[in-house]
Amino acid sequence: MEVAQSAFATNGIDTSLEEIARQAGVGIGTLYRRFPTREDLIAAVLAERYLKLAEVAMVLAEERDDPDVALAEWLTLLAEHMALYRGLSMAVKEAIHDQTTALGRTCKEMVDAGERLLERGQRMGAFRTDITFFDVLALCSGIVMAVERRSEKPNHDDLPPLSPYLLLDIVLRGLRVEDR
Amino acid sequence: MEVAQSAFATNGIDTSLEEIARQAGVGIGTLYRRFPTREDLIAAVLAERYLKLAEVAMVLAEERDDPDVALAEWLTLLAEHMALYRGLSMAVKEAIHDQTTALGRTCKEMVDAGERLLERGQRMGAFRTDITFFDVLALCSGIVMAVERRSEKPNHDDLPPLSPYLLLDIVLRGLRVEDR
DNA sequence: GCTTAAGCGGAGGCTGACTCCGTTTAGGTT
DNA sequence: AACCTAAACGGAGTCAGCCTCCGCTTAAGC
Numbered sequence: 001m002e003v004a005q006s007a008f009a010t011n012g013i014d015t016s017l018e019e020i021a022r023q024a025g026v027g028i029g030t031l032y033r034r035f036p037t038r039e040d041l042i043a044a045v046l047a048e049r050y051l052k053l054a055e056v057a058m059v060l061a062e063e064r065d066d067p068d069v070a071l072a073e074w075l076t077l078l079a080e081h082m083a084l085y086r087g088l089s090m091a092v093k094e095a096i097h098d099q100t101t102a103l104g105r106t107c108k109e110m111v112d113a114g115e116r117l118l119e120r121g122q123r124m125g126a127f128r129t130d131i132t133f134f135d136v137l138a139l140c141s142g143i144v145m146a147v148e149r150r151s152e153k154p155n156h157d158d159l160p161p162l163s164p165y166l167l168l169d170i171v172l173r174g175l176r177v178e179d180r
Numbered sequence: 181m182e183v184a185q186s187a188f189a190t191n192g193i194d195t196s197l198e199e200i201a202r203q204a205g206v207g208i209g210t211l212y213r214r215f216p217t218r219e220d221l222i223a224a225v226l227a228e229r230y231l232k233l234a235e236v237a238m239v240l241a242e243e244r245d246d247p248d249v250a251l252a253e254w255l256t257l258l259a260e261h262m263a264l265y266r267g268l269s270m271a272v273k274e275a276i277h278d279q280t281t282a283l284g285r286t287c288k289e290m291v292d293a294g295e296r297l298l299e300r301g302q303r304m305g306a307f308r309t310d311i312t313f314f315d316v317l318a319l320c321s322g323i324v325m326a327v328e329r330r331s332e333k334p335n336h337d338d339l340p341p342l343s344p345y346l347l348l349d350i351v352l353r354g355l356r357v358e359d360r
Numbered sequence: 361g362c363t364t365a366a367g368c369g370g371a372g373g374c375t376g377a378c379t380c381c382g383t384t385t386a387g388g389t390t
Numbered sequence: 391a392a393c394c395t396a397a398a399c400g401g402a403g404t405c406a407g408c409c410t411c412c413g414c415t416t417a418a419g420c
């Protein structure tokens with residue numbers, strides 16, 4: 001079942017639930033009973049990935065002496081995660097502030113781990129102290145949303161590619177304190 | 181007619197077109213004949229605002245000696261514009277790269293004016309030269325998207341407010357060259 | 361007063377979310 | 391083995407919104 005749901009990857013997170021049910025060879029009713037909302041399904045699909053991100057945050061906090069590098073690496077992973085399925089970044093952005101949804105609860109640990117990564121950097125004097133981790137998350141999800149093409153228009157001429165890495169780099173520079 | 185369309189303001193840019201037609205006291209068919217796509221309608225509603233933004237960009241380029249201040253002021257206006265109607269930032273983001281839509285064409289002048297503002301700053305050595313104006317636009321629209329609450333859940337507890345101004349400030353710092 | 365073409369409006373077809381209820385299935389009981 | 395029951399299943403049905411198409415209205419020209 002989870003397997004078929006990874007069809008998120010090809011059609012984005014807004015794939016019709018009927019389509020998913022069909023591919024999974026299961027009735028639409030069954031799908032809704034197991035996952036009452038789309039977010040429950042997303043959360044189920046992504047749960048292990050979030051645990052991994054939380055772990056990695058802690059590892060980076062220990063292994064990287066430079067908090068700047070640590071945060072940069074972690075945000076890169078987070079951005080790559082959110083870019084996996086079209087529409088995911090928006091869903092995550094909404095969920096992060098809403099612990100009442102399954103997805104929100106699934107993100108919790110990851111968010112906390114990331115927050116510690118930022119606050120450690122702030123204590124070490126690497127980052128501005130007037131920002132919260134929510135600001136950083138907003139920027140990261142904003143970048144991914146901005147880079148996403150909504151639909152795959154076939155002949156949509158080769159646009160300037162809009163690298164999320166460059167945009168992340170800009171943001172990270174903006175997070176650093178002025179005089180280093 | 182245009183007047184009724186400013187009901188975008190209350191329900192966001194995704195307001196059902198039938199609802200708009202009803203409020204305008206007009207048939208759905210009539211609405212579609214005048215504005216074949218939703219973007220045509222948005223473009224019509226926003227056209228003068230975009231001209232204004234283009235003008236302002238040119239004024240700022242002359243009046244503000246510091247290109248940093250000029251870009252900051254202009255991006256603030258742009259962000260405020262995109263935050264006017266829920267969903268607008270995403271529509272604009274998509275349209276900017278697609279001159280085949282009415283909205284894309286309406287944005288054109290504004291984008292060009294903003295681009296000159298950035299490039300002037302780059303020539304004056306204020307901004308990194310490895311970025312394009314599309315990067316800046318992406319960050320700006322990303323910020324507005326990230327700050328938007330998708331739906332107005334009534335009792336949605338007072339979340340941390342997530343100021344777009346702070347986020348813009350971060351990005352602007354990131355745009356500046358390292359050693360000033 | 362009549363003709364005709366442009367403009368109007370809404371019925372209808374389509375898709376997808378979500379619900380509800382009749383049916384199937386499997387486990388336990390005699 | 392036959393039966394009972396409760397849980398799991400599946401899809402028909404309802405609703406909303408997008409968009410098209412076609413019959414009707416209206417007004418301008420004769």
